[in-house]
Amino acid sequence: MTTTGTATLEAPAPTTEDVEHVDVLIVGAGVSGIGAAHHLRERFPDRTFVLLDAQEARGGTWWTHRYPGVRSDSDLFTYGYRHKPWRGPSIAAGEEILAYLDEVIAEDDLAPRIRYRHRVTAASWSSEDARWTVEVTREDTGERLRMTTDWLWMCQGYYNHAEPYRPRWEGMDRYQGVVVHPQSWPEDLDLTGKRVVVIGSGSTAATLIPAIAKDAAHVTMLQRSPSYFLAPPLTHELAVTLRALDVPEDWTHEILRRAYAAQFNELARLSHEAPDDLHAFLIESMRPLLPEGFDVEKHFTPRYRPWQQRIAIVPEGDLFAAIREGKASIVTDTIDTFTEKGIRVGSGDELEADVVVTATGFNLSAFGDVSFTVDGEPVAFPERVTWRGLMISGVPNMAYVFGYFRHSWTLRVDLVCDLVDRLFARMQEKGARTVVPELRPEDAGMQLKPWSDPENFNAGYVLRSQHLLFKQGDREPWTHMLEHAQEAELLPKADLDDGSLVYR
Known part of the structure; x- marks a missing residue:
């Protein structure tokens, strides 16, 4: 200087x-x-x-x-x-x-x-x-x-x-817990036994929740509006078959590459030509993976047609498994204000949280x-x-x-x-x-x-x-x-x- x-x-x-x-x-x-x-x-x-x-x-x-x-x-x-x-x-x-x-x-x-x-x-x-x-x-x-x-x-x-998307909500200054964005996750953050609210319902939230639900006391996914989800197997059954037959890896790669491309090309086609049919397929594929009596229509029916936004992938339905096991839950509502102990939503309910994760996307x-x-x-x-x-x-x-x-x-x-x-x-x-x-x-x-x-x-x-x-x-x-x-x-x-x- x-x-x-x-x-x-x-x-x-x-x-x-x-x-x-x-x-x-x-x-x-x-x-x-x-x-x-x-x-x-x-x-x-x-x-x-x-x-x-x-x-x-x-x-x-x-x-x-x-x-x-x-x-x-x-x-x-x-x-x-x-x-x-x-x-x-x-x-x-x-x-x-x-x-x-x-x-x-x-x-x-x-x-x-x-x-x-x-x-x-x-x-x-x-x-x-x-x-x-x-x-x-x-x-x-x-x-x-x-x-x-x-x-x-x-x-x-x-x-x-450097700058993830971080909305500001009323009352955040008086909240006594920890607020973190996934894009800048602290290495020393320990969620063991903590009550966690994850704001958001996209791919990041769907990925994060099953991972932290294993140790947290409970995780609540707070969403203003739902997203579409797809729960494919972690390993394609065709991959299991091809590898059991000792097919060369470059062949397996090309066959599965074509199979997956064809699958998603078909989903893209249906999203334009038959969105109601695709919506029904996605909703009904989730229903058996959720607890009996779960309000699928309320928590998993987006405001947009399929693939106007990205479909979130939850392999083996791990997000739904966390919900079935009682380790996670979903609240579909708006945020009224942060409180000292958590978040009060539009219904008047308060979601108490030790940690709030703002999975609100990026810039x-x-x-x-x-x-x-x-x-x-x-x-x-x-x-x-x-x-x-x-x-x-x-x-x-x-x-x-x-x-x-x-x-x-x-x-x-x-x-x-x-x-x-x-x-x-x-x-x-x-x-x-x-x-x-x-x-x-x-x-x-x-x-x-x-x-x-x-x-x-x-x-x-x-x-x-x-x-x-x-x-x-x-x-x-x-x-x-x-x-x-x-x-x-x-x-x-x-x-x-x-x-x-x-x-x-």
């Missing part, structure tokens, strides 16, 4: 003058970034690349989410990569997923390419130089670095890891909150349009990976990487240094739609963030949020010379 008169000034963070250049800069070392790196190593082995991640280790949400019971809410045969067979149960714990990612990193020799605690803060494109200049801050030292790259690949996910981060400029002009993403859900109009040499909401995230990672691979090859054929999506003359006056149509998907974290995000159009190739069955047909055949991409 330096002192001038009576004012105390912070010394500027050290800056490294050397500017490193790589052919491809990948932002993020989670499932998306590691998947992108694998494709680069396999398809373009001569290109230089690095992965930058602000966290201390690989994995993204699997590294930052440490709450009890954290696990996948998708099957690992589709959540795993296409090239890397999954050998465990269909639903896996966070530690197992990190171990799987470690295997991919080791097999592709990616560790020397990954730099942790490196946060990208700004990216500036120069058409004259045909490259990006990227500003990076070392999280551990505060040192500021600068890198240049020909291609920027945003694989940072969509969580704001969505648009491109990691990186500041983008193109030729000195700031990029206002809400004024831009997506190109096939992986590039942005008017932004050159930049791709992003955004997975599926309804299907496994990684199913789309592979599809996006395939298309970027094709785009790299097409640029080579044309001798092009840059490519940028631009609206064509026939797209003039095209109706622009929100990033997510609420009639299609209306989760709270999506609706809270629409104003931060880019738009989509009313026609190809300016749409996204398609189902996996559609994109599995569309993306491999996408026309890279239809005029929507300008090569230079």
Whole structure:
């Protein structure tokens, strides 16, 4: 620190003058970034690349989410990569997923390419130089670095890891217990013998409650409105059969990957074409897993149609087992106020609690909150349009990976990487240094739609963030949020010379 008169000034963070250049800069070392790196190593082995991640280790949400019971809410045969067979149960714990990612990193020799605690803060494109200049801050030292790259690949996910969504309720200041959010779970929190209220009814609550109910005195899930649940077996019966027959693991992986994809494609189809039938199926599949006389209609009938929000997976019905055993219960009501001892709900009842867990979701981060400029002009993403859900109009040499909401995230990672691979090859054929999506003359006056149509998907974290995000159009190739069955047909055949991409 330096002192001038009576004012105390912070010394500027050290800056490294050397500017490193790589052919491809990948932002993020989670499932998306590691998947992108694998494709680069396999398809373009001569290109230089690095992965930058602000966290201390690989994995993204699997590294930052440490709450009890954290696990996948998708099957690992589709959540795993296409090239890397999954050998465990269909639903896996966070530690197992990190171990799987470690295997991919080791097999592709990616560790020397990954730099942790490196946060990208700004990216500036120069058409004259045909490259990006990227500003990076070392999280551990505060040192500021600068890198240049020909291609920027945003694989940072969509969580704001630092600031989860924390609503404020009346009376929270007078509550005498502990309030914790799953996204910042204290390592020393002991719930043994404690009364716990979990606010929320989504995948996090459904995962957390069975895990903590084993030791807590009692756990109450307090929900304003219910969610849909599905209770598949922990291991697919087909996996048991195939492994009993000693079928090679890569065959087993591909067969189960197709089986799970087909199952969820069918659920997606029913959600659009026969939502009442799908609702009845989901409700009736839960009924026999709950105590006799349990009010299924009140506690498990959402306000939205199936798959307007994600269906929460409860393997082996473990959430329902906790309810049957009396270790957990559900209250469907609004919060009136916090009290000294707990929460008073709209009915007037007070839920006494030693610990309140606010499983209220997260804040969505648009491109990691990186500041983008193109030729000195700031990029206002809400004024831009997506190109096939992986590039942005008017932004050159930049791709992003955004997975599926309804299907496994990684199913789309592979599809996006395939298309970027094709785009790299097409640029080579044309001798092009840059490519940028631009609206064509026939797209003039095209109706622009929100990033997510609420009639299609209306989760709270999506609706809270629409104003931060880019738009989509009313026609190809300016749409996204398609189902996996559609994109599995569309993306491999996408026309890279239809005029929507300008090569230079």
